Amino acid sequence: MTTIRRLGFAVAIVLAVVAAGTGCTVIPVTGPYMVGDDGTGGDPLNKPFQRMIAIPPQPNWGPEDTIKGLQAAMAAYADDPSILPQYLTPEARSKWSAAGPVKVIEDAFEIAYPTPRDGTETVLQVTLKAQWVASIGTDDAYAPTAGAWDGGTFELVKTQQGGYLVNKLPAGLLLTNSDVVRAYRPANLYYLNADMPDRLVVDRVRLRMKPTESFARTILERLLEEPTTALRDAVTTSFPEDTTIESIRWNEERVLVNLSGPLDPLDLSAEAALRAQIRHSFADNDVAKGRIIEIQVDGETYAVDRPDPADPWLDDGGDTAYFVDNGAVHFMGKEGPAGAVPGAAGEQRAGYTDFALSKEETALIAAKTSTGISMAKLAQDGRWQEVIQGTELTPPTFHRDGSLWTYDNENGVLLRYDPTSGRGPERVAAPKLAGLDVARLRIARDGVRVSVTTGENTVQIGALISTPEGLVLGNFRSLTTTEMGDEIVDVTWSDDEHLLVLVESKAGQILSEINVGDGATVGVPLKDRLASLAALDDRVLGEVKTDKETKIVELNQDRQTWVPKVESNAGSPLFPLG
Template sequence: MGQDTVQGTVRHMGPGTAPDMGSGMTRTRRLAAVGAIALALAWTGSGCTVIVSGPNTVSDEGGGDPLTKPFQRMIAIPPQKTWGPNETIRGLQAAMAVYADDPSILPQYLTPAARAKWTAEGPVTVLEDQYEVVPPPPREDAETSLKAVLKGRWVARINEDDAYKPTTGKWEKTYELVKTPQGGYLVNDLPPGLLLTNADVLRSYRPTDLYYLNRGTRSRLVVDRVRLRLKTSESFAQTVLERLLKPPTEALRGAVTTSLPPSTKIESIGSSEERVVINLSGLLDRSAEDALSAQIRHSLNMNEIAKGRVIEVQLDGEEFTTDRPDAVDEWLDDSGDTAYYVNKGAVHYLGKDGPAGVVAGAAGEQRGGYSDFAVSKEHNGGEALVAARTSTGISVAWLRHDGRWQEVIPGTDLTPPTWHRDGSLWTYDRKKAALLRYDPVRGPALERIQAPNLADLDVTRLRIARDGVRVVVTTGKNTVQIGALIGEGTATTLGNFQLLTTTEVGDEIVDIAWGDDEHLLVLEESKAGQILNEINVGDGETTGVPLKDRLKSVAAVDGRILAESEGGTKVWELDQDRQTWTAKIEPEAGQPIFPLG
């Protein structure tokens, strides 16, 4: 049997269903089943009892209910006495792919000693689909034991908290195989955890957005992306909500909270065409029913579950809260989408069709020496603050007629200013290795925030996301990290740092900007030219944005992207087709700005 043989078959499954070959199948599904069986018989005739996956698969659409997610289930088979090392290792990998659904197959590939030690607990290793099993060299004792090497390219790791972490590089593992008296081989030592291919993950896992609460006022949801495995024993809605009852991933640990206490249990989930009913038990807080409703609604709807239906949450069978799809939702408020730009040091409004006037006060007056402007969320019925960096520090001014520039953070080597949604202004003092916060509303005192992970790093940029929790930091010229603000008030700490992306040696990060809660725009100067990527900070999924001119800066909010080009100093906007840039202002305009981000 050839090296590329797959030890298993793939079947489309709906959660809570079993493979169905009975009279309820549609004609299309019957034909697919016949094709799959024919392939199985063909391969059996070649001496390998293997059902091969392919385009002819049994399909089950799961009834079309968005509470479920149809998926493909691979059926693995035990090791065969006619198999050599190659088939055995590939069969072992297939058994790992189905382990969550059928844990009985994998132990049959292991010797008693290996079976006693192995556990599925631990991170899941994800490899590219095309991997190689290198056969062992000839040995005198090959009749009893030998070693085979599995080589592949590393794609990602799925941590035990369900976080998906992309990675790259070569991966290989040596397996000791023991010959059995009946023929065939067993694996004598297997490290903890599962080894899956990328196809396995695409087939059995779904990217899923969970929603928790930011700390403080708790008036804002924070998204946490995970990879959840689809289960035959429950609906996808059940899977999502069960995971929502658990703590967030490590990236947000200590930075967010929840309205669902640890005692909460899901008793049942029912649905009709117009309503989804979720019955919970536990010590739910009546004062947090709006937050609870928002967490559940967004965790279901953002994953295309229950969309457009009324969501009723019950407590022990009695109505607790009901959420209607047409209700006003402020739980993902981004605090304004007014666009601004800068012309000769003066801040202007940018309308949909071009310039829309200068802002009020000193910030609207032309002046030199001011750069890296940032605008806060609106305060006091519509007023906002603008901050800018000068040679001696960071100054702020209200965008109103009596607004005047005032230096509030002194320093000659500060990162560009960034606003928090609570109205505070932040920067990093590179000389003093200090993260600084200034709150113009609550008091004039300058606070130093603990950020121990940044002490020995060359911090070049720091920007707070609009959710008020995540923070992006660039270090040096080519590394981007994502952290989170942990705790509240004077106990706030910046931590939980994880690498998001890094460029090749010699390349450079030109600018970064938050697009929304999940996505960061990264403008990179590479040897081949400029690259603009939109990266999901939860799982590293990256989408390239086509460029026309060379850019100096970017700004974004809710899918709208503005940029400043080098040539002619124009402000551009990316059309909704994500392919075309339209000139908004030319010339002598620059640095487009949205509030926060």
């Protein structure tokens, strides 16, 4: 054997041993190496949920089981409408309809018999007693309701096979709170400010989850419809009428929304607003957050929306905090006072209270005096100037268009002063406020929603409706009413959908953050008594007045503790707008 052959043989043996050794290792130890992302960059487009499965009435069920079964069938009606009619007599089937608002009651309901029974009756009257929780309107708005529900009278008919059928029942669907929690999800939809369509306005709805479609599609389908009655005519949409959804598909990094309808792929005038509406309606509901959204019209790409932190569609008009020291307005930096504002507003002056700031772009400040409302520019040459006269005016509030608003209780009119018009204050129609004692009026940063405190203990939410005749303050509905004797100290917008309400009760102060869309209330713990509030998104500033001094405290990020921000000579915290 030659040397080369021997060498070749040795190499072959070595290779065979290496190959055999590698073969023994099922998963070889390797790395580190680059790995592909598994697509967890964005939120899913679906939300898991559970549903009630309805059971047809059973012959061995008594009246209580039959009513419970009927209620369960109502809970499952949207998914499976075939079971509920099996509970009804032909007469009831012909009369009853699921249309109308959905009544939501507490889980623990009680079934009572108005008349004594001996078990042999063929027709039985049954009353369902429960605590009313809320109602979900046909516009999907969730309205919390308190008190006992007393509309639940049912008539049961005994069948020949045993068991009961329902002959009479209240109209519409009756769900328990658990049914709603189980099958509905709160969702925020974004529409455009009808008066200034450069700003999105949030609308809150309760959407019924559908097992056969993604939550993203449910949201988008609802977005194509009208807003809730609270925002009707106050907002608009960039979707043309009759726009429909062809499909929503997604992969690891991209969501493809294919629309159909009168959208012109060549007309991109509404493209940015449409993108913003879809993006925020998805992202605010934790759907497709962080993913690229491609909008198609009949399969052709119309717009591609990439996640962008600099978003002008939710502009709050500035995020600088201010405070007032003896009538002088000061900037508040991260560490504390950061100097007085320029012009007259930065000078100490008595008699000026209830300050309000416009958005930083227009740099205006307003304050209430004993004779009316004065306004000054936040500039070196800024001088206080009385722009609205009156002795019973509510504290001033700025609209994002730069106008100054107040309610004149003396004349019962809502006044709007536009500094750029060169005219005096003009009246804005607010028919629902006529005759009411308006204590406070604050326009939200979206320029649409308005909180109005009437009397001492009621907060109503209205909206600025855009009509051909001009703006009208309407669409009012009650948000909260405190108990008699309690007094609302201050109200301020924290963001577009949350209102902070500070109430002075007999037991002490209560600070609540209320969602203006569905009335969901979260309590905020207080440490000191607060005199006034200012809030912008997560930042909440409070004015604490003691005998010796006035200081400003800030609510911590954990929303549990307050930390001093400016220790002395600081009151009336302020943020632009809101």
